[in-house]
Amino acid sequence: xxxxxxxxxxxxxxxxxxxxxxxxxxxxxxxxxxxxxxxxxxxxxxxxxxxxxxxxxxxxxxxxxxxxxxxxxxxxxxxxxxxxxxxxxxxxxxxxxxxxxxxxxxxxxxxxxxxxxxxxxxxxxxxxxxxxxxxxxxxxxxxxxxxxxxxxxxxxxxxxxxxxxxxxxxxx
Amino acid sequence: xxxxxxxxxxxxxxxxxxxxxxxxxxxxxxxxxxxxxxxxxxxxxxxxxxxxxxxxxxxxxxxxxxxxxxxxxxxxxxxxxxxxxxxxxxxxxxxxxxxxxxxxxxxxxxxxxxxxxxxxxxxxxxxxxxxxxxxxxxxxxxxxxxxxxxxxxxxxxxxxxxxxxxxxxxxxxxxxxxxxxxxxxxxxxxxxxxxxxxxxxxxxxxxxxxxxxxxxxxxxxxxxxxxxxxxxxxxxxxxxxxxxxxxxxxxxxxxxxxxxxxxxxxxxxxxxxxxxxxxxxxxxxxxxxxxxxxxxxxxxxxxxxxxxxxxxxxxxxxxxxxxxxxxxxxxxxxxxxxxxxxxxxxxxxxxxxxxxxxxxxxxxxxxxxxxxxxxxxxxxxxxxxxxxxxxxxxxxxxxxxxxxxxxxxxxxxxxxxxxxxxxxxxxxxxxxxxxxxxxxxxxxxxxxxxxxxxxxxxxxxxxxxxxxxxxxxxxxxxxxxxxxxxxxxxxxxxxxxxxxxxxxxxxxxxxxxxxxxxxxxxxxxxxxxxxxxxxxxxxxxxxxxxxxxxxxxxxxxxxxxxxxxxxxxxxxxxxxxxxxxxxxxxxxxxxxxxxxxxxxxxxxxxxxxxxxxxxxxxxxxxxxxxxxxxxxxxxxxxxxxxxxxxxxxxxxxxxxxxxxxxxxxxxxxxxxxxxxxxxxxxxxxxxxxxxxxxxxxxxxxxxxxxxxxxxxxxxxxxxxxxxxx
Numbered sequence: 001x002x003x004x005x006x007x008x009x010x011x012x013x014x015x016x017x018x019x020x021x022x023x024x025x026x027x028x029x030x031x032x033x034x035x036x037x038x039x040x041x042x043x044x045x046x047x048x049x050x051x052x053x054x055x056x057x058x059x060x061x062x063x064x065x066x067x068x069x070x071x072x073x074x075x076x077x078x079x080x081x082x083x084x085x086x087x088x089x090x091x092x093x094x095x096x097x098x099x100x101x102x103x104x105x106x107x108x109x110x111x112x113x114x115x116x117x118x119x120x121x122x123x124x125x126x127x128x129x130x131x132x133x134x135x136x137x138x139x140x141x142x143x144x145x146x147x148x149x150x151x152x153x154x155x156x157x158x159x160x161x162x163x164x165x166x167x168x169x170x171x172x
Numbered sequence: 173x174x175x176x177x178x179x180x181x182x183x184x185x186x187x188x189x190x191x192x193x194x195x196x197x198x199x200x201x202x203x204x205x206x207x208x209x210x211x212x213x214x215x216x217x218x219x220x221x222x223x224x225x226x227x228x229x230x231x232x233x234x235x236x237x238x239x240x241x242x243x244x245x246x247x248x249x250x251x252x253x254x255x256x257x258x259x260x261x262x263x264x265x266x267x268x269x270x271x272x273x274x275x276x277x278x279x280x281x282x283x284x285x286x287x288x289x290x291x292x293x294x295x296x297x298x299x300x301x302x303x304x305x306x307x308x309x310x311x312x313x314x315x316x317x318x319x320x321x322x323x324x325x326x327x328x329x330x331x332x333x334x335x336x337x338x339x340x341x342x343x344x345x346x347x348x349x350x351x352x353x354x355x356x357x358x359x360x361x362x363x364x365x366x367x368x369x370x371x372x373x374x375x376x377x378x379x380x381x382x383x384x385x386x387x388x389x390x391x392x393x394x395x396x397x398x399x400x401x402x403x404x405x406x407x408x409x410x411x412x413x414x415x416x417x418x419x420x421x422x423x424x425x426x427x428x429x430x431x432x433x434x435x436x437x438x439x440x441x442x443x444x445x446x447x448x449x450x451x452x453x454x455x456x457x458x459x460x461x462x463x464x465x466x467x468x469x470x471x472x473x474x475x476x477x478x479x480x481x482x483x484x485x486x487x488x489x490x491x492x493x494x495x496x497x498x499x500x501x502x503x504x505x506x507x508x509x510x511x512x513x514x515x516x517x518x519x520x521x522x523x524x525x526x527x528x529x530x531x532x533x534x535x536x537x538x539x540x541x542x543x544x545x546x547x548x549x550x551x552x553x554x555x556x557x558x559x560x561x562x563x564x565x566x567x568x569x570x571x572x573x574x575x576x577x578x579x580x581x582x583x584x585x586x587x588x589x590x591x592x593x594x595x596x597x598x599x600x601x602x603x604x605x606x607x608x609x610x611x612x613x614x615x616x617x618x619x620x621x622x623x624x625x626x627x628x629x630x631x632x633x634x635x636x637x638x639x640x641x642x643x644x645x646x647x648x649x650x651x652x653x654x655x656x657x658x659x660x661x662x663x664x665x666x667x668x669x670x671x672x673x674x675x676x677x678x679x680x681x682x683x684x685x686x687x688x689x690x691x692x693x694x695x696x697x698x699x700x701x702x703x704x705x706x707x708x709x710x711x712x713x714x715x716x717x718x719x720x721x722x723x724x725x726x727x728x729x730x731x732x733x734x735x736x737x738x739x740x741x742x743x744x745x746x747x748x749x750x751x752x753x754x755x756x757x758x759x760x761x762x763x764x765x766x767x768x769x770x771x772x773x774x775x776x777x778x779x780x781x782x783x784x785x786x787x788x789x790x791x792x793x794x795x796x797x798x799x800x801x802x803x804x805x806x807x808x809x810x811x812x813x814x815x816x817x818x819x820x821x822x823x824x825x826x827x828x829x830x831x832x833x834x835x836x837x838x839x840x841x842x843x844x845x846x847x848x849x850x851x852x853x854x855x856x857x858x859x860x861x862x863x864x865x866x867x868x869x870x871x872x873x874x875x876x877x878x879x880x881x882x883x884x885x886x887x888x889x890x891x892x893x894x895x896x897x
Contacts, residue, residue: 001423018423018451025451029398034390035383037573039523040605044833047523076383096381100373100799103807104245105380106387106523106573131842138833140523140574141245142810144841146803 004064007071008033009078019065024048026064027075035076035109039138046137047106049113050075056117058136076109079116087161088154092116095154103141111137115151124155194349195225196304225277226300227256229308233342235260235267235328240282241289242271242545243376244575245807246863247800248289250374254796255293258367259301259360261325262341264375273567274547282548285580285690287764287861290796294859295359302357304348311347312339362855369853371799376571388543388570391529393598398450399591400457400602401431403442403611406826408469408685411441411462418459419445424452428460431591435583435613436647438687444591450602469685470826477823478514481619481682484640485512489678490657492639493666496674501634505625508634509713512621513702514888516820517614519836520691524573525608528588531598537564538589539598543572545579553582554589576811577690581613609836610828614821615691616642616684618661620702630714632725634674637665637703641695642684654681663695664762664868665703669732670725686823692811693864696762700868701816701875701889704758708876709885718876719745719757732761735768735791735852742850743770743787753784756876758869765865766791769809769873771845775881779896783813783874785846790866793858795851805849805866812870814839820890 006013008031015030027033027050036059039047043058050059051074052067067073079089092115102108111134118125118133125133130151139147228236237256241248253269272278281292305325312330313320322333331338362369379385404410416428424447431444445456502508529541538560544550547569554565572579588601603611618641625634643658652658657679666677691697711721719740726733736759739745749755752775759768767790773781788805795801818837822829830836875886884896 020455021449021451025449029449032392033383034386034392037387037523038389038525038602040833042605042832042834045523045605080382080384093381097373097377100377100803102245102377102380103247103803104523104572104574105376105385108380109383112381135840135842138523138838138840140521140576140811140838142807142839142844143803144810144839144844145806145847147841 002065004067005069006067006073008073009075009081009083010072015064017064020063023050023059023062023064023067023073027059033075033077037106037109039107039110044138045107045110046114047110049110049137051113051117054117054120056114076113079112084116084120086158088116088119088158091157091161092119092150092154095150095157098153099146099150101143101146101150103143107137107139111139111147115147115154118151119155119158123158125151194229194304194307194345196227196300226297227260227304229304229341229345231342231345233328233340235262235341236270237267238270238272238278240272240278240547241293242282242284242547242569242572244284244545244572244579246284246289246804247374247797248284249376250372251290251796251800252293252297254367254372255297256301258365259298260304262328264367264372266328269375271569272547273569274551276551276562280548283546283580284575285545285577287863287865291859291861294794294796298359299357302359303354306354306357307348307351308341308344310351311344315339315344315347368796369798372797374800385571387524387573388529388541389524389527389573389602391541391568391570391600393529393531393541396529396598396600397426397446397448397595398453398600398602399444399446400450400453400604401433401442401444401587401607402457402460402462403433403607404440404464404466405610406464406466406470407472407612407687409464409466409826411443412465413463414443415461418461419456422452422456422459424448425456427595428456429591429594431587431594433583433587435581435687437650438647442587444601446591446595446599450600454604466826472685472826473824474822477684481617481640482512484680484682485619485621485638487680489638489640489680490655492657492659492662492677492679494676495672498634498636498674498676501674502623502625502636505627505633507627507713508623508625509709510621510623511706511709511887512619513705514619515617515698515701516822516889517617517686517688518691518815518820519609519612519614520574520576520578521608521836521838522572522574522576522578525605526578526584526603527601528585529598529600530585530588530592532589532592532596534596536560537566539566539568540585540589541568541570542585543570543579544582544585545572545575546582550582550585553586557586558589558593576692577694578613580690605833606831609821609831613647613687613689615694615697616644616661616688618695618698618702620699622702622706624706624710624713626710626714630716632670632672632710632714635672636676636678637699637706638678638680639665639699640680640682642682642688644688644690646684647687647689661695663699664760665699668703668761669730670707670722671727672725692808693762693764693867696760696764696864696868697812697815697871698889700758700760701871704760704869704872705875705887708756708872708879722757722759731766731791732759735759735766735789738789738850738852739768739770739787742789742848745770752881754877754879754881756873756878756880758872758876760865760868762865762868765860765862767865767867767869769869771870771873771877773874773877773881778882779884780894781878781881781896783845783893785848786870786873788847788849788866789852790849790862791852792860792862793853794855795853798851801851801862802849804862806847808864808866809847809870810839810844812867813874815889816871816874817890817893
């Protein structure tokens with residue numbers, strides 16, 4: 001057992017865990033953030049996607065010992081608090097609601113974490129860009145058609161936001 | 173404890189009631205189960221136990237609508253409660269949805285399966301809502317001393333038309349509760365619907381995009397431990413011995429213990445590792461040294477099983493249908509065709525792998541948190557299995573991370589309960605993805621021996637569909653008679669609307685020891701493939717367009733005919749496609765409903781195609797939420813394509829060969845074609861199912877499109893669209 005200090009959703013958290021414990025289980029069972037989901041345990045499905053220093057990563061493949069001391073971790077709960085700049089979180093979640101993307105909803109935390117990362121890197125993705133970036137996230141219910149639509153409409157909305165908002169209101 | 177106290181406690185637990193309320197629903201004690209018997213009460217404790225409370229309106233204004241059809245992604249959270257809300261005149265944001273937990277007071281049909289939910293609830297739920305509305309309006313007219321005809325209800329309030337004054341439902345509860353309950357309340361006219369038939373946004377969606385939705389795996393119980401179970405890799409094998417020394421040395425591991433999994437007649441003993449956290453349980457499991465007795469089952473393979481089904485095809489089989497004179501006509505017709513179709517075992521693979529949190533307490537009460545499709549079955553089974561009374565079992569039915577039939581089974585729940593009973597602690601048992609992939613139950617394979625004869629004038633005059641397959645019932649019913657027809661396994665083959673003068677369909681039983689089970693549209697998803705592909709083959713043999721060939725066999729008016737004509741229109745069937753493209757059509761009618769698809773593909777090479785577009789027509793009669801239906805169709809198409817073109821499950825040396833999404837893949841976003849959905853819903857009393865009927869025609873329509881584009885006739889699922897043969 002070792003003690004780790006993590007920054008999760010802008011909060012400092014101390015966790016005692018075995019070094020090999022994947023962040024997925026650290027977040028779910030030690031920190032109590034259950035929005036991040038277990039899907040495959042092999043980095044194949046994307047249900048456990050979180051952001052570490054802005055990068056979308058598979059938390060089931062990320063031992064706690066590999067997280068750098070000053071790394072910033074953002075989970076779906078952080079997205080719900082709007083921790084990303086330029087309202088990207090709210091815009092993506094709203095697009096997901098407007099397009100009624102989820103069915104069972106289990107994979108959607110991961111889908112949204114990937115979509116936010118995609119839009120940060122590429123504010124105007126084509127269908128192909130979306131397919132390439134989102135191919136790591138499985139949805140067994142088959143909500144893919146709506147995921148594509150929601151990402152496009154979020155991209156459009158973000159462009160409008162940029163035009164009308166002088167400065168991001170939710171930057172922290 | 174008197175039954176009265178039990179009722180009160182249960183109601184308080186479910187609704188958190190504090191004061192006066194009216195509770196409305198359907199009585200289970202009624203001789204006619206469908207008969208509405210609304211019961212109201214100021215004192216919730218005096219509500220008859222044998223009663224289904226659909227609605228609770230409290231004097232605080234809080235409105236609760238119960239959903240007895242578990243939300244597994246199909247939208248019952250919205251669609252079932254909308255039936256009440258429409259008639260009750262409350263908006264979607266004005267009520268709370270409460271999932272029921274299998275209690276007998278909520279009736280025996282607390283399950284999501286068979287595409288039953290909306291069609292079985294449509295009138296009952298509306299009647300309960302309408303009765304409440306009429307009582308509330310009457311109560312307002314009495315309080316105001318004005319004629320009822322001058323009052324109307326809207327948004328949980330009653331309005332007085334001439335004066336514009338209004339009163340909230342909560343303030344009417346006391347007066348309303350003293351009124352006679354209308355025996356036959358007037359249901360709203362469809363033209364006045366504000367919710368039904370509209371694409372209303374689902375109340376569960378905001379929870380699901382913010383990470384706040386609580387699934388079974390998210391259950392949190394004080395002092396809970398975690399468990400993972402190592403099971404015999406060979407189906408039918410048994411546990412000889414195990415060495416837990418290394419496991420117990422792993423930090424966090426508390427104990428190692430045998431645990432039984434029971435799926436119908438299939439029973440197996442596994443070794444559970446119980447730990448302070450799930451990661452430790454997984455590490456402990458890896459360190460186990462177990463000796464299994466494979467019981468001779470280690471020779472089982474898909475290859476041998478396939479061969480055995482081919483052998484069995486020589487048998488005549490038991491009759492499913494026998495119309496006209498098949499044998500004679502077939503023999504005496506010169507133009508005939510035979511074909512053999514194969515389908516694989518497939519896994520359900522919901523994104524949330526099986527899991528259950530169970531707490532067997534010292535006082536012999538049991539509490540369970542689980543994602544399930546069958547709350548009623550769980551209570552029925554567990555009370556019987558462990559000799560408990562209903563009030564000793566509490567089920568928290570959580571949102572499900574997918575079901576697709578897998579969560580109609582309770583094997584993993586029994587496993588968790590057995591474990592908690594042994595260790596006397598609350599335990600969260602989580603199957604890994606590998607467990608989920610490797611231990612079934614799977615969709616059964618069906619093989620089909622087809623025969624058809626075409627007359628001189630190009631008409632289908634004799635047809636045979638012989639099904640060779642194992643049966644699900646052999647697992648669920650210990651007394652299952654293998655010599656008799658099991659219509660679950662011949663679903664739909666004798667009930668298509670095609671007017672075929674001579675038809676003989678049969679079934680040949682095959683033994684299997686690998687657990688098999690219901691899977692979204694079950695055998696319709698495999699039999700539609702053989703049936704509708706063979707119809708396509710016959711059309712080409714007759715030298716006819718596949719759609720025209722089908723319509724020629726549909727001279728009488730039928731829903732199938734309407735559906736095919738709609739497909740013809742929306743897919744622009746008669747407009748030739750550019751060179752190198754092909755389209756295929758298929759339809760399927762079965763107990764759950766009726767759907768039809770046209771698939772368009774592009775030929776990439778002599779052996780490869782790309783799926784461009786899928787047109788779906790679903791026949792419903794009446795639709796509750798068009799957008800939810802559209803979503804279900806999109807999902808069914810994607811699941812149908814996965815089952816058609818991805819690996820499926822196979823066995824070698826008695827074991828499942830696949831283990832996770834790398835070798836048991838499902839469709840990903842980059843493989844998804846355009847999907848265009850059309851809903852046939854002209855209203856009226858006919859209501860057909862949604863969840864399943866969008867799936868069966870997918871594979872045959874795709875295979876028929878592949879033939880149209882490439883000339884390659886696919887007769888075996890799965891087929892690789894990048895390397896066809």
